[in-house]
Amino acid sequence: MGVKISREKWGYIFVIPGVLWYGLFMLYPMYYAIILSAHRWMGVETNPLFVGLDNFKEIFTDSLFYKSTVNTFYFTFISVSLTTFTALFIAILLTKVIKLRAIYRTFYFLPSVAGVVAVGIIWTWCYQPTFGLFNRILQVLHLPPSRWIMDPRLALFCVAITQAWMRLGFNVIVFLAGLLTIPEQFYDAAKVDGASGFHQLIHITLPLARPIITFLLIYNTIYGLTVFGEVYMLTEGGPGSATYTVAYLMYETAFRYSRMGKGSAMALFLFVIILVITVIQMKFFERRTQIEY
Amino acid sequence: MKGKILIKSLMVIIILALSCSYVFTSVSLAREKTPIEIYNPNFKFPTEPITLTFWEIYGSRPGWLEWARKVASEYSQIHPNVKVKVREIPLKEYPIIFQSAMQTNTMADVFCMFRYRIHEWGLALPAPDWAVKIFKTQYIDAANSWQRYPESGSRKEYQGKYLGWISSELDAGQMLYYNKDMFKEAGLDPNKPPKTSPELLEYMKKLTKYGPGGNIVRGGWAIRYLGHKGGIEEKWTAFLFWWHDCRKGRIFTEDWKHIQAWDSPDFVAAVKFYQDMVWKWKVASIEMPVPTEAFKLGLAAMTNRESFLEGILKRDAPWIHYGIAPIVYGAPPYGQYKEGVWTANQLSCVWKGTKYPQIAWDFNMFLNNDKHDLEISKIAGGIPRRKANQDTPYAKSIKWLDVFKEAYRRPLVRAEEYDPYGLFGNLEDVLGDAVVTCLLDPNADPKTELKKARAKAEEILRSAIEAQKK
Missing domain, CATH: 3.40.190.10 (Periplasmic binding protein-like II)
Incomplete structure (x- = not known):
């Protein structure tokens, strides 16, 4: 006499491992970070000291935190713009390519497969002012050399380019997948009506690609706001504090200075920022993404 | 007959030798036994x-x-x-x-x-x-x-x-590494490295080479301006101790309740000297790789590091002919102290x-x-x-x-990293931030930057002291 389990219950049973995994490694750390943000804890004592809102007061009066926040927004703006719109442009071009599309797709996707550490090492060499690739190219073209990531004014922009390069392939693939689902008849009808390529782009492609643009904008924004690996590998926040981002400062505060509570307060701040921006983006695009073919 | 006796004798000798070696091995193993x-x-x-x-x-x-x-x-x-x-x-x-x-x-x-x-x-x-x-x-x-x-x-x-x-x-902590071939090329005696701060500056000027655009192609000094700010501050400390008495410490006051007067003339002079090396005298470049790499690649004639650089040079750049000397001490007009060693x-x-x-x-x-x-x-x-x-x-x-x-x-530097609040790394970075800001910006005023850094460090320290009281 076996116990009969309904189909619905089986569903719940199969979901349990995922929920446990998510709860243990996502929700619990989030909950613990909220608790820690009200404590002073070096990561080694058994009893963290309750300090209320002191960690928040401290971060909001910290000039480096302010600078890191500004840097994070600047970085996100550059990285998201570069990634999203370059990827859209390439994807549109790729829709016109029929024969070697798979090869091009692989070609663009390759940087996304490489790890951030490998990418960081390669780009550090490319940017090196004395013997790096980019200055060698400028030298061949008889152009003045640049200090790239060694220049406080350029460094963050250089890091953003590196991230955009890494993320481009994934964005191209997603855009391409979306663009290829747009029915060909729309373009045929537009051509019959005498619409130019530019008009087809403005009136057909972009409106119908809006859901994918929304998705990628949100996705890339989150990725940009939480940037850490690229900064860690390329500049370690330098030169000076030129490339400090909130995530990098959070890491330094928690793990270099052993201020887990203050680091958690920063994490919470970043979480709220991401939440607000994501909600705004979703609301903004919500009305515009209802598409019916 | 004689042959048999010879074989027997040989066997006895071999057995004796083996026994002896066993005894010796046992004794040496016993000597190897652990102290406990x-x-x-x-x-x-x-x-x-x-x-x-x-x-x-x-x-x-x-x-x-x-x-x-x-x-x-x-x-x-x-x-x-x-x-x-x-x-x-x-x-x-x-x-x-x-x-x-x-x-x-x-x-x-x-x-x-x-x-x-x-x-x-x-x-x-x-x-x-x-x-x-x-x-x-x-x-x-x-x-x-x-x-x-x-x-x-x-x-x-x-x-x-x-x-x-x-x-x-x-x-020996921070030591002076110098490239002997570059010394010879610049007309300097490779067996007489600089000993005092004015000598060091003179040597740096003679050793620096410039490209057609005025950019440094070979630094007189490989300066640390990248990486962790604490690391930058640490290398700069060798210069600070020309002016500042190292026994007083560089982070905390002696009662551990305050930060040293970072905006005092001794600290300001040390940062100014570092800044001038890059922007006024142009003997050090902030486009070069980190000092270890720059020295290894022959992009700089001198730098200061610990003994491990010798191992790196032997492994990665055996063609570099280098000398090692004590770190340079201060002498008027650049400082006065001879101290400044920690290991x-x-x-x-x-x-x-x-x-x-x-x-x-x-x-x-x-x-x-x-x-x-x-x-x-x-x-x-x-x-x-x-x-x-x-x-x-x-x-x-x-x-x-x-x-x-x-x-x-020389007297050892006060071992102030044993601070009671676990803030050493954090505060070292705050001071390093002021140093690197002045290195990167010719218009940055050392006194202003150090004053800001001191205020920030005081705030961090105050908060830690309050937390400890709780």
């Missing part, structure tokens, strides 16, 4: 299977990891029931790994770590009496003075206690929460018995810590032995 059996007869070495873990953070240095594994295997030969697992901890990631391990009770029994971290996190189990006896009698004074925490203001359990042996290298700052310790304190300490001392001390000194390029190894050909062959002796004639 010699000094702590009350401890009965257990017979059940035991696994110890040993973490080291210098795996990237050539030969270190292999050496650690070899010693672990030797230990298991002496104590077959004890297995020692050696793990390399990447230097960049060690804080996360150590903090996680402490929380999850998976810390290594024996480990190498920076002294200030040992203090900050309360990691170490102080040495038992038998080990203290060894430290006091078998180690040279220079090593001895760094194996305990004589000036610890907070951790009473560490005050005056021995926590481990110097695990990386015993060296190795990592210890090999036992985790305070280890399940096997006796065995862990036994293994820790085994790692640095006479034989292993000499081995690791050769690998790390440092001076042996034990008295027994001071007259070895290796110790006498150390290129910078005189630099070491000179360094120890």
